[in-house]
Amino acid sequence: MRMVGAKVPRVEDRRILTGNGHYVDDLQLPRMVHAAFLRSPIAHGRITSLDVEEARKAPGVHAVYTGADMRALSKPIRSPLAQGATPEIFPLVTDTVLFVGDLVAMVVADSRYLAEDAAGMIDVEYSDLPAVVDYETALDPGVPPLFPDLESNVLHTATKEAGDVEAAFAAADRVVEVTLSQHRIANVPIETRGAVADYDPGSGQLTLHAATQAPHGLRLQMAQTLDHPMDRLRVLTQDVGGAFGLKGNIFREDFCLAIAAKQLARPVKWIEDRNEHLMASGHAREERITAQVAVTEAGDILGITAALDMDAGAYPGVPFSAVSFTGVISLLLPGPYTVRGYRCDSRVLATNKSTYVAYRGPWAMETWTRERLIDMVATELGLDPAEVRRRNLYEGADGDRMVTGPTLAGITTRECLDRALERIDYAGFRAEQEAARAEGRYLGIGMAAFIENAPGPKEMRPNGGFTGGEAARVRLEMDGRLTVFTAQSPHGQGHETTLAQLAADEMGVPFEQVRVVHGDTQVTPFNILGTGGSRAATWGSGATMVATRKLREKVLAIAAGQLEIDPSDLQIVDGVVSPKGVPGREIPLARLAGQMTLMPQTAPPGTDPNLQAEERFTGEETSGSGWSGGVHACIVEVDLGTGGVQIKRWVVVEDCGRIINPAIVDGQIRGGVAQGIGQVLYERIPYDVEGTFMAGTFMDYLLPTSAEIPPIEIVHVEPEDDEDGGVGFRGVGEGGMIVAPATLTNAISDALAPFGARVTEQYLPPAEVLRLAGVV
């Protein structure tokens, strides 16, 4: 049976459903001790005195580290991928705290209870400094920079210009101008951050058991920052309880744990608590764009200019800082539309808040901006938003190019739009909406389109793009089973299932006989990103496929030699090699592999008895447009009594190319949409004007529950099967989250249209809805 395309039950499920998963907090090592951090209660201030003596004497305490202690044991933390002005930073604060939750000291004790007891005995005095908490203060040249080694709080500026902006605006009938703001939110995986650092003084081996998306990235950064030899540095990652971009970062706490483990020669565990997580793990999305759109009265979008400000928080993310994402935002903002002139100016600003981190589609501001703008244009011109989209969408023809450069050949946005509107019965809804308004009920419909280069057309990623593609290794075991070593590091995406589906089909072995190994830097191929950026579907899959093909060739060459037959006349079915159409001459893979491993000298001349293959996939075999994308549409009803928004329907029409496992793909989409809904209606990280953090619990930071997230209807636009063995799978992890906020805010805006509401803030809790409706 062909596995690819089938709704195969997940390999991971038995263990997670029986309590047999292995998350980092499940680890108990002999002699293990526990860390707790003392964090800054203020947003900005100099440490004027720090007294840790009482804490050092507290029961069960093994060590207390201050910023000065850590500075002596660490090089500055500097990402190999750093962009923009980058300050010198160390694991703990050495002088000035820069946000509420900043790391002041670390206590290591026999238990977390005792470590927290001791942390409470540390005496710190601060001299307050004015906090930088908003865009204007960060931009003010009169405000001292947060980092003394940088010239300003503006960390980065850039301009991208494409097409003829002047001509576009000169030809316009009118210009629509607006400032759109996206609020600060947080990834909030249900498993917080955490790690266990273990050091063996005998061998000098440092082992990090980490809840990470990127074991190799963590290993590389740790080796550089601690000056630790890489042959004695291993990262191990088993089950990870969600991440959504957050755990692709390498955190200052990680270095503290490794340093303490080396100093104490004991395993040191730290598991972040939820308050620490909300306050200090990192935040996402706080951005604003002031945009001007040049349009004709007929609804042609001729040009767009955008000025982007990103609030990067206090410390640069490692390895990817906020600056890393400005390029993608400015590249993709024109989307699948025929914009002719375009400019985007970007600024990235340092503030006294927690670090900006990637969160599922970190460039999503481009989609929200564009799709909100289109609805605003439609409103201003008195046109139908669906018609404005149709009028400006590319067809996906061969010569179609986004104004910023990339080819859009083969995109299916128009088909997705038509199918979404058909599915949701757009015409029927407009009639229903009108009738409802007559009864004083306010229904709205929203739609939005996105495209994502996951992996992007081939011209955007020569030789495998910036990572040079991705490698995988496969090994035929002596019992005929297949082991796949992947560079992906899954945290809920089910790669142990999907990659096994691919390998089973490629090799011709039963699905149950494929094991996917990930998260061990000692055996898995290098990949600085691990799992993230919707890369696995193409890069992880392609690597698994080309490596398995290579191994299959080796196996067939051996079998062909043994049977004195041409390899092209052989097949492998259910783990047995046999001449096609000739029964009675079967060679089970177990026999072949056993023989080649135990007696490699018996390999037929010219064949390789080493039944492993490692291949790097550079994307040459990819098929299709390279663009993931689609259109979402939703219907809401706004209650003008409470300001509540009820989502009545949500339709997704998306194109991620060929689908490996429909249940997993649908799960990715629904999960992303749920996060997007949370982002608009419930979630916000608030700071007050002094930089005080205001959402330290789940009573303050609200996640949507099963009672709020509606059923999500999904339609796939899927191409025909690849006959030529192409890799037609595209990323699907981020799309739902990228486009959901635009879809939902457009629907709420549409519902409030009778009140002339202009939705420019993405966060729409009941109070804001009532304000927009003019009720309060």
Add this chain to the structure above:
Amino acid sequence: MSERTVQVTVNGVPHAAAVEARRTLTDFLRDDLRLTGTHVGCEHGVCGACTVLLDGEAVRACLLLAVQVDGREIRTIEGLATGEQLHPLQEALRDCHSFQCGFCTPGFVMTAVALLEEGATPTEEELREELSGNLCRCTGYQSIVAGVAEAVQRVNGGTAR
């Protein structure tokens, strides 16, 4: 810190241990009894990942101290399957691809077990309400609701799907 002795039956196995008065039930289960299937997601009773059954009732283990369960009976996710044979709920959740990362899973599973054992046959809307005390960040809940509804159908028969 003073210690007290706690006697508790977990998944049918009696345990006696000396614990600090302040030790949470989650730490007791996970670290002392090494039953790490129960997860800790928020430590303030909101996310529900730590849900266990205390004398048959779904409770938040992070809000209980180990000393509070003296003389009582606890069931955790490790106690559901019989050898290799999954509980019908576990089978239904697997069949419906209910979960992704698995971290919220023990809480949903134990919440749903309590529901099943009450003999409940909720409608989908009621089920969504019943499960709304547990947070999942991966799935958007639809697959979890479908999995529990499937289990209700298989075990208790008759539910409005």
